Amino acid sequence: MTEAAGARPTRVLVTGGSGLVGRAIARVVAEGKGRADEEWIFVSSKDADLTSAAETRALFERHRPTHVIHLAAMVGGLFKNIRCNLDFWRRNVHINDNVLHAAYECGARKVVSCLSTCIFPDQTTYPIDESMIHNGPPHSSNFGYSYAKRMIDVQNRAYFEQHGCRFTAVIPTNVFGPHDNFNIEDGHVLPGLIHKVYLAKQTGSPLTVWGTGRPRRQFIYSLDLARLFLRVLREYDEIEPIILSVGEEDEVSIKEAAETIAEAMDFKGEIVFDATKADGQFKKTASNGKLRRCLPGFQFTPFRQAVKETCAWFIANYASARK
Numbered sequence: 001m002t003e004a005a006g007a008r009p010t011r012v013l014v015t016g017g018s019g020l021v022g023r024a025i026a027r028v029v030a031e032g033k034g035r036a037d038e039e040w041i042f043v044s045s046k047d048a049d050l051t052s053a054a055e056t057r058a059l060f061e062r063h064r065p066t067h068v069i070h071l072a073a074m075v076g077g078l079f080k081n082i083r084c085n086l087d088f089w090r091r092n093v094h095i096n097d098n099v100l101h102a103a104y105e106c107g108a109r110k111v112v113s114c115l116s117t118c119i120f121p122d123q124t125t126y127p128i129d130e131s132m133i134h135n136g137p138p139h140s141s142n143f144g145y146s147y148a149k150r151m152i153d154v155q156n157r158a159y160f161e162q163h164g165c166r167f168t169a170v171i172p173t174n175v176f177g178p179h180d181n182f183n184i185e186d187g188h189v190l191p192g193l194i195h196k197v198y199l200a201k202q203t204g205s206p207l208t209v210w211g212t213g214r215p216r217r218q219f220i221y222s223l224d225l226a227r228l229f230l231r232v233l234r235e236y237d238e239i240e241p242i243i244l245s246v247g248e249e250d251e252v253s254i255k256e257a258a259e260t261i262a263e264a265m266d267f268k269g270e271i272v273f274d275a276t277k278a279d280g281q282f283k284k285t286a287s288n289g290k291l292r293r294c295l296p297g298f299q300f301t302p303f304r305q306a307v308k309e310t311c312a313w314f315i316a317n318y319a320s321a322r323k
Contacts, residue, residue: 024177067233115241120138211274214253
């Protein structure tokens with residue numbers, strides 16, 4: 001059910017607007033998915049330090065959004081999480097509390113925050129769904145980030161119960177696409193592999209994949225996620241989060257992901273798996289049943305096509321890409 005229009009015109013503030021998902025939303029809006037009665041404002045860390053309550057409040061008072069898509073976060077791949085669990089916890093708790101409270105204080109009608117499937121319990125049954133978030137501890141490798149993201153769900157429920165705020169969240173699976181962080185040490189697995197394949201091809205070296213290659217993941221293309229974000233912002237009225245993901249049948253192993261990237265970049269060299277490196281969580285298969293009930297006709301970009309487009313973007317923008 002679409003939210004009724006309020007007294008103020010619709011003004012959507014997107015935190016983390018210069019990141020992977022923020023750039024994808026900006027592109028989708030610019031390419032025709034935006035509406036004439038919507039004003040979109042994309043902000044980044046250059047506009048305000050969201051760990052500061054005062055700067056966050058000033059940002060919201062300046063723009064007076066009616067709606068917020070909250071993407072800003074300290075993020076990183078497996079090995080950065082292992083090294084910096086305290087940093088991930090503290091920075092993200094400050095950011096999330098400041099953004100949600102500033103949205104409440106400025107009278108925003110709706111906030112959609114971005115969680116992650118890593119928030120789910122490590123020891124669980126599969127597929128995981130939206131009812132299972134708080135059923136046990138997350139994986140030990142990224143507990144700081146995971147618990148900080150879980151607390152958004154706790155705050156959303158509390159703001160609704162105490163103040164009637166329509167604050168909710170989406171839970172995407174592993175996101176990738178143009179404008180990702182392709183840093184090999186600190187980025188997520190798929191953009192890190194894209195960068196590794198690029199370098200291996202340039203030097204004629206084997207591709208070394210950290211870990212056994214056996215862990216399995218559901219990957220979602222950032223442009224697909226952007227389109228889904230718009231639908232949630234406009235049409236999803238529940239406080240309970242919603243998982244945004246391809247189906248369970250589209251889950252792939254890290255080995256299969258590496259091979260798909262090698263194919264997309266025409267890499268003919270050897271692929272080696274370094275089993276001395278940590279694999280992280282073996283699987284976190286998520287159900288997209290709720291999404292399919294809400295949007296039965298949504299079409300995801302095929303994984304191979306999305307990987308090919310992302311690799312092409314990285315090659316074309318290698319000099320300026322985050323790496």
